[in-house]
Amino acid sequence: MKAIYSLILVVALILIAIVGAGLLGIGYLFGVIIPYLAVLVFVVGFVVRVVSWGRSPVPFRIPTTCGQARKSLPMFKDKWNRLDNPGTKLGVVGRMFFEIVLFRSLFRNTRVEMHQGPHIAYSSSKWLWLFALMFHFTFLLIFLRHMRFFTEPVPGVFVMMDQMDSMFQILTPALYLSSVLILVALGYLLLRRLLVPTVRYISQPADYFPLFLIIGIVISGMLMRYIGVFKTDLMPVKELAMGLVQFSPTVPDGIGTTFYVHLFLVSVLLIYFPFSKLMHLGGVFLSPTRNLPNDSREKRHVNPWNYPVKFHTYEAYEDENRKAMVEAGLPVEKPLEEETEETSGEEASDDNAEKKE
Amino acid sequence: MYDAKKIIPGLIIFALFFTFPFWFNLGTAAYTTPELELPDPEEHEHCIESTEYMRAEHMAMLDEWRDIYVRDGYQEYWSELNQEYFLTSLTKTCMDCHSDKEKFCDRCHEATAVDPYCWDCHIEP
Ligand code: HEM
Numbered sequence: 001m002k003a004i005y006s007l008i009l010v011v012a013l014i015l016i017a018i019v020g021a022g023l024l025g026i027g028y029l030f031g032v033i034i035p036y037l038a039v040l041v042f043v044v045g046f047v048v049r050v051v052s053w054g055r056s057p058v059p060f061r062i063p064t065t066c067g068q069a070r071k072s073l074p075m076f077k078d079k080w081n082r083l084d085n086p087g088t089k090l091g092v093v094g095r096m097f098f099e100i101v102l103f104r105s106l107f108r109n110t111r112v113e114m115h116q117g118p119h120i121a122y123s124s125s126k127w128l129w130l131f132a133l134m135f136h137f138t139f140l141l142i143f144l145r146h147m148r149f150f151t152e153p154v155p156g157v158f159v160m161m162d163q164m165d166s167m168f169q170i171l172t173p174a175l176y177l178s179s180v181l182i183l184v185a186l187g188y189l190l191l192r193r194l195l196v197p198t199v200r201y202i203s204q205p206a207d208y209f210p211l212f213l214i215i216g217i218v219i220s221g222m223l224m225r226y227i228g229v230f231k232t233d234l235m236p237v238k239e240l241a242m243g244l245v246q247f248s249p250t251v252p253d254g255i256g257t258t259f260y261v262h263l264f265l266v267s268v269l270l271i272y273f274p275f276s277k278l279m280h281l282g283g284v285f286l287s288p289t290r291n292l293p294n295d296s297r298e299k300r301h302v303n304p305w306n307y308p309v310k311f312h313t314y315e316a317y318e319d320e321n322r323k324a325m326v327e328a329g330l331p332v333e334k335p336l337e338e339e340t341e342e343t344s345g346e347e348a349s350d351d352n353a354e355k356k357e
Numbered sequence: 358m359y360d361a362k363k364i365i366p367g368l369i370i371f372a373l374f375f376t377f378p379f380w381f382n383l384g385t386a387a388y389t390t391p392e393l394e395l396p397d398p399e400e401h402e403h404c405i406e407s408t409e410y411m412r413a414e415h416m417a418m419l420d421e422w423r424d425i426y427v428r429d430g431y432q433e434y435w436s437e438l439n440q441e442y443f444l445t446s447l448t449k450t451c452m453d454c455h456s457d458k459e460k461f462c463d464r465c466h467e468a469t470a471v472d473p474y475c476w477d478c479h480i481e482p
Contacts, residue, residue, distance in 0.1 A: 043375060047368050054358040148470035150378035152388045159470050169474060172420040231413040234469045235390050242388035245378040252390075254409070285367060304359060 003194060006208035010216050013268055014261050021260030030260045031240055032249040038267035045274025050282045057304045058288045061296045065289045066108075087295045099290050103133055128192065135185035138178040139214075141165065142221075145178070149234075149241040171226065179222050186215050210278055213269055220262040232256030391468055394460035401454055405436050405443055416473070419447060447475065452482040 021030040067076075067085035082091050083098065098104040111125040145161050148154045166174035190211050193203045223230035236252035237259055243250040273279065285291065318325065318332055326336045358364065373380070382388075404411045405418070422445035425432050433442035443450050455461045458481050466473065
């Protein structure tokens with residue numbers, strides 16, 4: 001039901017674009033106003049969300065993220081934990097790098113298996129990691145390749161990506177490998193939610209909706225490139241795209257409806273992004289189990305939200321009551337001194353206590 | 358905000374990355390669709406098919422012609438629009454009318470960063 005609900009939502013979005021841009025012909029709304037709005041909402045929303053995360057204090061280092069706390073016992077060798085549980089900034093940079101670029105913690109994903117008898121085994125499960133990596137990298141590549149519509153002259157890097165991506169020269173226009181791979185990866189990610197009972201049980205519309213939305217974007221893009229009736233002329237598309245980024249928006253004639261569907265779905269994705277789980281793009285950089293060096297044994301970390309506590313040290317207490325204590329025969333740290341020195345000592349220690357506050 | 362020294366530069370990098378096309382094109386002349394040098398309208402009124410069709414489908418057409426040629430040799434392509442047969446040839450047909458590749462094919466392809474590999478083998482007229 002949750003999947004169908006999300007699917008209906010995406011189909012409705014497609015219909016809105018078909019009716020609005022295709023039948024009613026309000027290209028200016030779908031080609032200029034909504035895309036501008038989307039970019040604005042995306043960038044501002046993203047920044048606001050990250051800043052709001054930045055406001056929440058991170059109290060302390062988490063000492064056992066993956067490996068045993070470094071330098072805790074001589075038997076735990078430091079070299080085992082240089083990446084998993086590093087104590088230095090450099091190690092943390094390494095850990096973050098592998099986390100963000102290679103999804104290292106997803107690589108550790110395990111599956112629980114019940115064997116004969118009361119016997120549970122955890123086996124490694126790399127499929128999610130593999131397809132997740134595939135999805136994210138092809139998405140990035142497609143995003144970068146699209147810069148050919150937004151730059152003039154097109155920088156060599158993007159041309160090179162284009163050539164590498166279409167190197168097998170299958171079909172004309174040449175088939176991009178990334179388009180095929182992203183469909184495969186999205187297919188896996190969707191089927192995983194639909195077919196694995198445990199994952200299906202915890203899947204929400206917020207999980208299905210972005211999947212269907214991105215599948216919709218990819219399919220509309222591929223239709224526009226390869227399939228006869230959906231094809232669109234790229235020259236006016238480039239003019240529209242360049243108009244947007246040079247702040248002189250135009251809506252040239254001759255752009256097919258498929259393009260507006262594609263662009264509308266992308267705009268919806270951008271608007272949806274800051275309010276959704278997709279914010280893990282920014283969130284991954286702020287994961288406390290990944291980005292803090294485990295150096296609690298070497299450095300003192302003060303809880304940033306500590307309320308300034310008024311405390312009264314034993315020294316000050318003794319200074320105040322030394323006379324009475326000595327009279328009562330209690331042991332004191334400092335022996336009782338001359339009358340004059342004692343009072344001055346008391347004042348000094350009071351000052352100290354105040355300073356500490 | 359905590360860790361502002363790290364988060365703010367991070368956000369700036371993010372914003373710069375995402376708005377790349379907006380600042381990359383700063384100061385450049387407004388983009389216009391490149392002018393194409395079309396064949397003399399006195400001699401040829403139309404392309405092989407309608408202009409809209411050619412814009413969207415010329416690569417598919419060439420692909421089809423190539424297959425036809427490789428399997429059966431030159432064939433005649435019947436154009437309803439021109440009421441005329443065309444030889445299924447890249448060089449002898451397309452490039453006969455569109456004789457200056459640089460001022461025609463390349464203008465579009467450079468703008469959209471398409472790089473047809475045909476010219477690795479075929480001779481540019
Ligand atoms: C996150 C954003 C986007 C994604 C994931 C995406 C995805 C895709 C995919 C998978 C294709 C198939 C062909 C290819 O891989 O190039 C495609 C084609 C296309 N996209 Fe996008 N797209 C996005 C944003 C945009 C935007 C903002 C535009 C506006 C200019 C756009 C315009 C096009 C056009 C014109 C094509 C057809 C390309 C051709 O015929 O060669 N896309 N898109």
